[in-house]
Amino acid sequence: MELVFSKEIIKKENKFIKLLPFLVILTFSLIGSYTFFYDGYPIGDDYSFHFSNVLDIVKQLEEGNLSVISSNLASGYGVGKQLFYSPLSHISCAFIFMIIKNFGCDLTLAFKINAFISIFVSNIFTYILTYKISKNRFIALVCASFFAFYPYRMFDIICRIAYAEGYAYMFIPIFFLGLYELINLKELKIKPFIEIIIGAAGLYLSHNITALFTYLFGFIFLLCYIDKIIKLIKKDKLILLYAIITLVITLGLCAKIMFSSFELLNMNYYNISVDERMWTNKDYIIGRSDYMNYSGFLNYNWLNYYGNEFKIDEIKTISLVKDIIIYFSLTISFVLIDIFLKKFIFKKYHIIVSLIYYVTICLIFVRRLEFILGVVAFIILYLIYQTCIYKKNPIKSNRFGFIMISFTIICLLLICFSFLWHIMPSIFYTIQFPWRLWTLFSFFACLFMSYYMARYHFTIVPFMILSTFLLVVSQPLIEKRIIHDNTSFWLTETNEEIYTKTNSTGANMEYYPTNFYYYDKYESKYRKSLYPYIKKELCWNIGQNPNYYNPVILEGVGNIDVISKKAPKIELELTIYEESLIQMPLIYYPGYKITATDKNNVTKDIEVIDIDGLISFKIEEGEYKINTSYVGTNIQHLGINYFKLSFGLLILFYFLDIEIEKRRKYMK
Numbered sequence: 001m002e003l004v005f006s007k008e009i010i011k012k013e014n015k016f017i018k019l020l021p022f023l024v025i026l027t028f029s030l031i032g033s034y035t036f037f038y039d040g041y042p043i044g045d046d047y048s049f050h051f052s053n054v055l056d057i058v059k060q061l062e063e064g065n066l067s068v069i070s071s072n073l074a075s076g077y078g079v080g081k082q083l084f085y086s087p088l089s090h091i092s093c094a095f096i097f098m099i100i101k102n103f104g105c106d107l108t109l110a111f112k113i114n115a116f117i118s119i120f121v122s123n124i125f126t127y128i129l130t131y132k133i134s135k136n137r138f139i140a141l142v143c144a145s146f147f148a149f150y151p152y153r154m155f156d157i158i159c160r161i162a163y164a165e166g167y168a169y170m171f172i173p174i175f176f177l178g179l180y181e182l183i184n185l186k187e188l189k190i191k192p193f194i195e196i197i198i199g200a201a202g203l204y205l206s207h208n209i210t211a212l213f214t215y216l217f218g219f220i221f222l223l224c225y226i227d228k229i230i231k232l233i234k235k236d237k238l239i240l241l242y243a244i245i246t247l248v249i250t251l252g253l254c255a256k257i258m259f260s261s262f263e264l265l266n267m268n269y270y271n272i273s274v275d276e277r278m279w280t281n282k283d284y285i286i287g288r289s290d291y292m293n294y295s296g297f298l299n300y301n302w303l304n305y306y307g308n309e310f311k312i313d314e315i316k317t318i319s320l321v322k323d324i325i326i327y328f329s330l331t332i333s334f335v336l337i338d339i340f341l342k343k344f345i346f347k348k349y350h351i352i353v354s355l356i357y358y359v360t361i362c363l364i365f366v367r368r369l370e371f372i373l374g375v376v377a378f379i380i381l382y383l384i385y386q387t388c389i390y391k392k393n394p395i396k397s398n399r400f401g402f403i404m405i406s407f408t409i410i411c412l413l414l415i416c417f418s419f420l421w422h423i424m425p426s427i428f429y430t431i432q433f434p435w436r437l438w439t440l441f442s443f444f445a446c447l448f449m450s451y452y453m454a455r456y457h458f459t460i461v462p463f464m465i466l467s468t469f470l471l472v473v474s475q476p477l478i479e480k481r482i483i484h485d486n487t488s489f490w491l492t493e494t495n496e497e498i499y500t501k502t503n504s505t506g507a508n509m510e511y512y513p514t515n516f517y518y519y520d521k522y523e524s525k526y527r528k529s530l531y532p533y534i535k536k537e538l539c540w541n542i543g544q545n546p547n548y549y550n551p552v553i554l555e556g557v558g559n560i561d562v563i564s565k566k567a568p569k570i571e572l573e574l575t576i577y578e579e580s581l582i583q584m585p586l587i588y589y590p591g592y593k594i595t596a597t598d599k600n601n602v603t604k605d606i607e608v609i610d611i612d613g614l615i616s617f618k619i620e621e622g623e624y625k626i627n628t629s630y631v632g633t634n635i636q637h638l639g640i641n642y643f644k645l646s647f648g649l650l651i652l653f654y655f656l657d658i659e660i661e662k663r664r665k666y667m668k
Contacts, residue, residue: 044161048501078567089167125173130450155296175199190657201253252646259639374472404448500543513613531612556580
């Protein structure tokens with residue numbers, strides 16, 4: 001009976017040890033995003049774009065209007081943002097808001113919940129991946145803490161409000177988990193292919209720029225293991241079929257937005273195709289070498305601005321050297337004292353004495369919240385390090401470590417040395433800002449850490465200090481806390497006024513025809529054209545007069561009665577006395593349909609014409625009821641159907657994996 005009880009205790013302890021890292025990761029995810037506990041949401045560069053677009057999706061869902069043409073954005077003149085933009089972060093946030101608003105919650109809370117889910121999930125999958133690399137749970141936990149505290153993600157989410165970019169973090173570790181499991185397969189499994197599909201598709205549907213660079217590094221990663229892949233293929237040629245299925249499904253899951261955006265990009269008709277306007281030309285990329293300003297890391301000049309502006313002593317007295325010296329001095333002294341006590345004096349209670357010293361001295365020298373949270377995070381890691389025994393299983397291969405340190409260095413070089421962009425293919429200029437690579441830098445550095453700690457265990461404590469140090473010096477957390485406590489530069493509630501912000505449809509007016517741009521000199525040849533008025537509205541007074549302009553007759557004679565007007569649908573009654581040219585207050589996109597019903601109830605389709613970047617049509621003499629609708633192009637329909645098919649194939653692929661694993665276990 002005693003032996004059985006002991007085994008049960010051991011089993012429970014093993015379960016706790018497996019569960020403990022996930023609880024710690026949850027804690028660290030909360031600590032690393034503590035500004036989410038403040039009411040509202042910080043205001044940053046692109047806040048109006050993301051908030052207005054999520055609110056637009058919510059309103060469309062409530063109205064049962066699933067059109068990709070917005071009836072709320074762009075003063076109601078029908079911008080087709082969803083024809084171009086990766087929508088996953090907005091859609092997931094909209095669904096969360098539709099649930100929590102029933103409890104009186106604001107959209108700002110939905111943003112925080114959605115962002116936190118992405119943070120937590122990415123940290124979990126980073127832990128899973130680094131555990132597979134290191135075969136050591138504690139090492140994986142240290143790596144996950146590094147990824148959780150790295151400042152650039154929070155800089156994206158709460159400073160730049162590059163919300164989709166921050167959200168895309170979630171899929172990078174999933175994608176590389178699939179790649180890593182694939183190159184280490186001992187027997188053919190479908191699971192790695194499914195992980196690659198979810199990671200790759202999730203990346204593209206969240207932020208296509210992050211996806212492009214992640215795909216590139218992923219492809220290079222596979223090339224570095226081409227010998228293993230060839231052996232796998234020789235062993236089981238079924239892997240080629242699985243690879244093809246993976247590509248087909250991944251492309252299909254991206255097809256809905258990918259096909260539409262590529263079709264419109266190839267038209268070279270919209271601002272998104274103009275490199276200079278989109279900041280995607282070589283000169284602009286090379287000129288953006290201000291990498292430290294936008295890293296979210298150790299940027300004390302930025303913080304001193306707030307300190308001087310609001311006379312906040314804790315910021316004015318902070319210096320880079322001071323923070324580094326104090327944190328490393330106190331933490332290293334704590335570790336050394338604990339080692340000494342454990343060896344020579346308090347072999348049983350050394351950790352208690354050491355902690356009393358560490359907490360006391362930190363309370364004396366430290367007042368800043370981020371510093372205190374860094375100390376708490378380090379204590380949690382150190383206690384686990386001292387009390388839990390994890391199996392040491394050093395890595396034998398050097399190849400993985402070399403690849404990861406190479407990737408890390410490449411990212412850093414591209415961020416820091418702008419001249420390297422002279423030799424980069426132009427497709428990569430879509431990055432706009434080289435410092436976006438801080439995302440991948442932090443991830444590859446994390447993977448290298450897992451390899452290095454597994455190979456050299458004496459480096460574990462230094463990496464623990466480094467991971468928590470990132471939290472101490474995280475500029476986004478300090479900055480937003482100071483702003484929240486001392487200014488009104490904080491979004492406390494959201495309403496339809498968000499649509500009136502200049503950037504609510506994009507900072508570069510990217511989803512409009514090229515003649516709808518601040519400094520474009522285009523002039524209409526039609527005296528009555530709506531173009532100059534709508535352009536002025538979209539460029540300078542967006543949302544001030546929503547749906548103010550009605551259709552006009554550019555040529556001909558007749559009367560127009562507006563029955564209803566809500567993009568993309570406009571209903572008119574026309575009395576035309578001679579052939580006329582009508583212009584609608586709708587931005588032009590291919591895929592519009594216009595029907596005319598005459599007084600004999602005969603309905604026919606009318607050719608849609610682009611005049612001045614607005615939907616227009618010609619009509620003969622007579623009396624008509626006119627209806628506009630957006631039905632999409634053939635390529636868009638192909639993308640939608642391909643998406644549906646691929647989603648079904650992914651489900652089948654998943655159940656096939658389950659069935660194969662069941663049979664494999666049965667055979668064993």
